[in-house]
Amino acid sequence: MSELLTAAQMRAIEQAAIASGEVTGLELMERAGRGVVEAVMEEWPELAQSSYKAVVLCGPGNNGGDGFVVARLLKQRGWEVEVFLYGDPDKLPPDAKANYERWCGMGEVRNLSLKSLKEATPRPADLCVDALFGTGLTRPLEGELFDIVSAISTGNGDFFDQRLVSIDAPSGLCLDSGRVLRQPPSQAAMKLAEISGQKAEGPAPFSDLFARLTVAFDSPKLGHYLADGSAVCGKLVVKDIGLINWRCLQSPAKANAKTLNFIASGRGVLRRPEVRLVERENQVVDLRWFTSGLFVGLEKFFPSHKSHKYAHGHALILSGLSGRTGAARLAARAALRVGAGLVTLGVPHEAVTEVAAHITAVMLTEIDTPEILSRVLTDERLNALCIGPGFGVVRAAEFLPDVLAAKRTTVLDADALTALSESEMGFADLHDKCVLTPHAGEFKRLFPDIAARLAEPPVKGPAYSKVDATREAAKRAGCVVLFKGPDTVIASPNGRCSVHAATYERAAPWLATAGSGDVLSGLITGLMARGFAPHHAAETAAWLHTEAARSFGPGLIAEDLPEELPKVFRALGI
Ligand SMILES: NC(=O)C1=CN([C@@H]2O[C@H](COP(=O)(O)OP(=O)(O)OC[C@H]3O[C@@H](n4cnc5c(N)ncnc54)[C@H](O)[C@@H]3O)[C@@H](O)[C@H]2O)[C@@H](O)CC1
Numbered sequence: 001m002s003e004l005l006t007a008a009q010m011r012a013i014e015q016a017a018i019a020s021g022e023v024t025g026l027e028l029m030e031r032a033g034r035g036v037v038e039a040v041m042e043e044w045p046e047l048a049q050s051s052y053k054a055v056v057l058c059g060p061g062n063n064g065g066d067g068f069v070v071a072r073l074l075k076q077r078g079w080e081v082e083v084f085l086y087g088d089p090d091k092l093p094p095d096a097k098a099n100y101e102r103w104c105g106m107g108e109v110r111n112l113s114l115k116s117l118k119e120a121t122p123r124p125a126d127l128c129v130d131a132l133f134g135t136g137l138t139r140p141l142e143g144e145l146f147d148i149v150s151a152i153s154t155g156n157g158d159f160f161d162q163r164l165v166s167i168d169a170p171s172g173l174c175l176d177s178g179r180v181l182r183q184p185p186s187q188a189a190m191k192l193a194e195i196s197g198q199k200a201e202g203p204a205p206f207s208d209l210f211a212r213l214t215v216a217f218d219s220p221k222l223g224h225y226l227a228d229g230s231a232v233c234g235k236l237v238v239k240d241i242g243l244i245n246w247r248c249l250q251s252p253a254k255a256n257a258k259t260l261n262f263i264a265s266g267r268g269v270l271r272r273p274e275v276r277l278v279e280r281e282n283q284v285v286d287l288r289w290f291t292s293g294l295f296v297g298l299e300k301f302f303p304s305h306k307s308h309k310y311a312h313g314h315a316l317i318l319s320g321l322s323g324r325t326g327a328a329r330l331a332a333r334a335a336l337r338v339g340a341g342l343v344t345l346g347v348p349h350e351a352v353t354e355v356a357a358h359i360t361a362v363m364l365t366e367i368d369t370p371e372i373l374s375r376v377l378t379d380e381r382l383n384a385l386c387i388g389p390g391f392g393v394v395r396a397a398e399f400l401p402d403v404l405a406a407k408r409t410t411v412l413d414a415d416a417l418t419a420l421s422e423s424e425m426g427f428a429d430l431h432d433k434c435v436l437t438p439h440a441g442e443f444k445r446l447f448p449d450i451a452a453r454l455a456e457p458p459v460k461g462p463a464y465s466k467v468d469a470t471r472e473a474a475k476r477a478g479c480v481v482l483f484k485g486p487d488t489v490i491a492s493p494n495g496r497c498s499v500h501a502a503t504y505e506r507a508a509p510w511l512a513t514a515g516s517g518d519v520l521s522g523l524i525t526g527l528m529a530r531g532f533a534p535h536h537a538a539e540t541a542a543w544l545h546t547e548a549a550r551s552f553g554p555g556l557i558a559e560d561l562p563e564e565l566p567k568v569f570r571a572l573g574i
């Protein structure tokens, strides 16, 4: 299981390990540099066959220190290595300084400028190592540094031949938010923005693919997955630097006083991960648990139905008016495929014929008014609800009070979210068994101030992130919020948070197709019917949704997603 760390958490872990006497900072830096060289040779095996030319750009902190280690290790392999330093060598932190000095015994260090870089690369280098900034980036790049980083971004390969490896992060990327820090806007840009009514933004050194390979240490950071992170990192490799086992083995009995203080301060080293990456490993375990029938919770409500279909729950999906019933039918099909025991569509009278013509395993009940819904919900076996897909905003506003009063596990999506944002009732009636599934536009309508903060250009680090925004939203709403995107963030009011990334090797751009969101809602509803807690259901649904899309491949339409699930389950061995 991966936990996604903030830069401060990573720093705190390193400091605690060093303070405990487990390892020195110098040794950690050596392991980091070794990890980078290893990752480079794994990514480009042709580079391991002979010796080549590298340019290494070192920054003023420990990221630069890693760069000096990489330079030394490549030189020891017989490479021609040109090293550049941005900043004053006398001001380097101690471990970086030690590695600077070791390198000085092997080769020259040039002052980093566009001119010196051009002079040193009459022919492009085979590898460029970006060791300018990592977790210590606090402000946007400026001046010549800005120009250099813009110039080296992949595609601008005057100085090197395509292979750009970034140590820890593409320099300029905020590792807490996945956003590339921008300079404050110029006066002219502000004036222009004022006229066009848009937000003024200063320049960023890059905004799309930067590195071909990014090598991080210990654990991935939030910024590797959120926002632009995955686009600018290229491929992400995380190398162990020996701290994971140390963290696992730490127990209060073994830890020394400094570590104990650290644990007590609760800064995230030894306690449960604060943000987890939703991955195959943890979802497979969870899925086995649910298909084995050992789920908890429902038995206590339906003791006599333990091995009956009711033991797998009964989901009620509310349908829109005729001509708009497709969305709810998609959701219902997904709920059934993901294993809800029974799924019923609640359909308005005038759409009954339309819906009945399309369904077989899904059941149908007529629900025309909120009063009828309340009557239907006197059947306590209906344990999960979904309202919103194709439902109509006005109807959603009428139904919402009764839906929420029923206090079932409930997914609110699409029109239900718009109705919620327009209604006077605010978030007071939501309860902790609700899941809101907004995309960016719906999120903005529901939480305009939070969305505005997230839209502010990131001019200093750590920048406000989608994790910050979703956590704030979940706290305000008092329920789980799943904020959609290629970087989906799921947060609970207690701060529990997960990131599901359909990026890097899990990218499935064809998932952005009409009706795909309705399927996601159905999956969450179905899993909640089966007894999954809301946060867990949202995580697992997001993962299965992408997995089904990846399994099907390009050409996918929303209808294919539920039908692909059996294949996904089979591939998982369940
Ligand atoms: N601390 C440790 O023990 C380890 C650190 N490691 C490396 O160390 C890195 C973190 O090192 P640091 O905390 O020194 O941070 P960085 O090396 O990322 O950068 C910090 C320095 O950059 C300056 N700076 C920040 N933003 C700037 C900007 N826009 N323009 C100009 N200067 C700017 C800061 O004032 C500071 O001097 C990690 O990313 C990783 O690569 C690894 O060696 C593993 C071990």
Ligand SMILES: [K+]
Pocket (backbone or CB within 6 Å): 063, 130, 131, 132, 133, 134, 166, 167, 168, 169, 170, 171
């Ligand atoms: K870097």
